[in-house]
Amino acid sequence: MPRSSLSSSLSTPKVDFAIDMGHPLLNHTVDGFLKIGAVAASRVAVEETYHCIKKGSVSSNGLEKSLKKMCKEGAYWGAVAGVYVGMEYGMERVRGTRDWKNAMLGGAATGALVSAASSNNGEKIVIDAIAGGAIATAVEFINYLT
Structure with a gap:
């Protein structure tokens, strides 16, 4: 009996470019x-x-x-x-190491800055900083697993 099969692979498209800002x-x-x-x-x-x-x-x-x-x-x-990428990179440079803590600190700083720019409520800024740090840390751990 004749058979046919389809063999292929699915990959994520990669679009990469560089802009040199100095x-x-x-x-x-x-x-x-x-x-x-x-x-x-x-x-x-x-x-x-x-x-x-x-x-x-x-x-x-x-x-x-x-x-x-x-x-x-x-x-x-x-x-x-x-802001997040800049903060994470800045944390990496200041701390002198590349680990999940940079993502956590960068996410917290980004959450606080974005929240402060859109509201003046101090408690909301703290909550958004915690959320930003938690989300960035979770993403970093998920990236580590894959």
């Missing part, structure tokens, strides 16, 4: 901003495309709103990622 801290920060900003903008583009398909029409006003939303989300998430 200092490693700036290079890491800009890289984080651009990569995560692009992911956020892509997410909005897919959501907006879904809504257009569901609605069955596209208007120039709707397209303009979608583009503004893409830029806003991309800039926001890119800024948060840039």
